[in-house]
Amino acid sequence: MKRRTLLTAAAASALALGAAMPSFAQDPVKVGFIYVGPRNDGGWSQHHHEAAVDMAEHFGDAVELVEQETVPEGADAERVMTQMALSGVDIIFATSFGYMDPVINVASKFPNVKFEHATGYKTAENVGVYSARFYEGRAVEGYLAGNVTESNKIGYIGSFPIPEVIRGINSSFHHAKLVNPDVEMSVVWLNTWFDPAKEADAAQALIDNGIDVVLQHTDSTAPQITAQKAGNVYTFGQAADMAEFGPMPRISSIIDLWAPYYIERVQAVIDGTWESDNTWDGIGAGMVGIGEISSAVPADVKAGAEALRDGIAAGEIHPFTGPINKQDGSVWLAEGEVADDGTLAGMNFYIEGITGEIPQ
């Protein structure tokens, strides 16, 4: 009983301290980041980390950066964020989908701490979400994949069957199919964001099955190395440019550009104007970058991909423009119709032509 009282008192005083913090204008704003992988994974987590560092450099002494890497999704994340909140952090960026419920839980206990959750969809008074329209970049990858494949088989290494990943699969397949009606896609689900050995094995399995373009939605560079060893296989950088694997196998990439958003949101905390938001930006707003298309791609294909990229950026082309049917053959989008954000945010179906089932 005594121990509990003590803990409550400690928590309360920490809360009071946290609440009192902003009144000391000289004190730096403490910004917390948690990453699902190591901060030098070469992909997703590294890009969040680099953006966080850019943000901290932008603000100099006005901001103190606190980072925690390789935080498992689930109960551990809750513990880490609670600790951060208790130590007086003003805003926490949780940079993986699986942190969603832990963020909501912790946020309800610390109403004075702001939370920003990447790629999620649950918001609260003090929880904002942000994500990038990666499917716009996937459309460009699909266009390239459909053009360069010789076996007409492209492979996709999936992580978890969440809308974010399914959107990418659908978008890339749709655009590959537009330029190459014979194309087929195989999806391998790994149920992990980061496991180099598994990712390498998956890439190898795809290549062994005659696939010559591998798209990945996992975070390590292992599939790139596997493709490099196999030769004559094309890949795309994921989250980071992965330019070190160009011009072959990596022929382009989707690059996450988080720094401007981080700077904007931390500035809002400093100004006291932060409000819960739901940001979903794409190529046009500069949150998704398309890496240099390498010399291994024919010039006309490269020009076509760049035109597609620019069209999407300008808002002239929507990656999901009908006619598109769902996997079961029913109509999803009629001729000329574009997908609405609500459907995209909760996408849980394959489009027509993709074989296999989404694990439920």
Next chain:
Amino acid sequence: MDFGSINPVILLASLMVASTPILLAALGEMVTEKSGVLNLGVEGMMIFGAVCGFIAAVESQSPAIGFLVAAIGGAALSMLFGVLTQIFLTTQVPAGLALTLFGTGLASLLGQNYQGISPPRMPEMHIPLLKDIPFLGPILFEHDAIVYLSILAVFAVWAFLKFTRAGLVLRAVGENHAAAHALGYKVKLVRFAAIGFGGAMAGLGGAYISLVRVPQWTDGITAGIGWIALAIVVFASWKAGRILIGAYLFGGITVLQLNLQAAGAKVPVELLSMSPFLATILVLVVISARRHGASNAPAMLGRIFHTS
């Protein structure tokens, strides 16, 4: 079931590559356990070997030196366990677990500056004549040196334990350390050697992941393979030949499930992903249900030896 585009030759060949780390580590652990020592630190020694081998290979640009250093690194780390359990007489289970935690952390620290670097490529050794045998040739004889070494090691360990005097002493120490001590055998020396061998093999297995299978260094690269190796020792009921079967079975199912997904087989992904582990559990149950299976464990396994 439709196996579609899966080519059995390529599948079996990649099975051998995927199984080699488990095979090496399990074989080393079996020898350690045969001497009556239960070292649960396989995962830690593997990942430490992986990082040591990676650093050495990158710095020297020679995969052979990488593997050598990996074996030395794994053995060196296992000596820590040896000192703890054989000299300070700590309980083996927590010491082994501590070794895994320590090895993982140390490897992460050492590997800080080696992320995202590609190691020198391990040359493949295609064995002339043999590789031209139809079907079997491409499966068995178009690999790198470590794959051949791992299979040779299975035979070497088997022959060592069965036919040599030193092997007999090792087994005697594992079955009854008091009697072996009374006969004048150096129980602790034998156990130190066995622990060191286990560490070296685990180190080799780890380096095979970071130098050949992935090949790259990232934190947590062994991803629990050390624990599978431990299970396979039990699965094999401490017999070298069965270690080979167990490791290939596990590696085979791992590769097969990815290939089935890639080929678009209509099997639920969840079932495929857990199939390697299901198979391991199933076989463990079958083995321990048999009359002599589980009792094949060395009698002194995990016991502390006090010289009185």
